[in-house]
Amino acid sequence: MKMFLISDNVDTCTGMRLAGVDGIVVHEREELSRTLEKVMTDSTIGIVLLTxxxxxxxxxxxxxxxxxxxMPLIVEIPDRHGTGRRKDFITSYVNEAIGLKL
Structure with a gap:
């Protein structure tokens, strides 16, 4: 299984390419929709990274x-400007998902 990046900026795409992850830069809603539809038909892609x-x-x-x-698993990643999430994002996400307080 491969990873594929859909980014809104060239810097993130370049950095992920250096790590061996193919990707594309899109800016508009229609571009995102078309790219996701194309990625969903590729059975070799197991994880889609989105900024x-x-x-x-x-x-x-x-x-x-x-x-x-x-499939594929959709994972949102921060870009070069950092994340807009709270510090305890992962803990609160797990709490909401499984209903257990960690």
Missing amino acids: EKFGREFPEIIDEIRLNRK
């Missing part, structure tokens, strides 16, 4: 895929 900006700006597109598809 957090897409999760903030187009949550309905991302949530629809997460709710209705098992």
Whole structure:
């Protein structure tokens, strides 16, 4: 299985390419939708990395895929400007997902 990056900036895409992850830079809603549709048809891609900006700006597109598809796994990553998440994001995410307080 491969990883694939969909980024909103060239710097993140370049950094991930140096790590061996192929990707594409998109800026518009339609570009994101088309790219995700194309990625969903590629059975060799197991993880899709998205910059957090897409999760903030187009949550309905991302949530629809997460709710209705098992593969690939969609993971939002921070870009070079850092993350907009709280420090305890992972803990609160696990608490919400499984209902246990860690």
